[in-house]
Amino acid sequence: MNQGRLHLGNLRPAPGAKHRPKRVGCGPGSGHGKTSTRGTKGQLSRSGDGRTPGFEGGQNPLLRRIPKRGFSNAAFRRRFQVVSLDLLERSAREGDLVSAELLRRAGMVRRDLPIKIVGVGKLRKKITVRLPAASRSARRAIEAAKGTFEVAG
Secondary structure, three states: OOOOOOOOOOOOOOOOOOOOOOOOOOOHOOOOOOOOOOOOOOHOOOOOOOOOOOOOOOOHHHHHHOOOOOOOOOHOOOOEEEEEHHHHHHHHOOOOEEHHHHHHHHHOOOOOOOEEEEOOOOOOOOOOEEEEEEOHHHHHHHHHHHOOEEEEO
């Protein structure tokens, strides 16, 4: 085999790119025996040293020092899968009833979350939309096109 050419069989890491792993606790001859590079005594020499992330040696940690404002409503947030008016304009026909089952069958939505119509784009077709939610602008656009929006449980 030609040594100058690149083959899968002769691929090697660049010289100096790989290092032997540090073998700790393998006796005094290894240079990493006895205390296994941990020094002597103290919390850091023990296995499972017990420090939590962000612990600063008893000093008030950064996360507790900085001011906190506002609140998070994440536990009670309602999550939706959004569908734009543009998408309805392209896929629905005049007089269609657009429902969650129809959108799932058409592959327009995937996850099992409630669906919300958002007012991105224009809608010119008269359609009936029966979904859990719609933005105010989407409702206006549906009604402007002589369609109706019904809230589905």
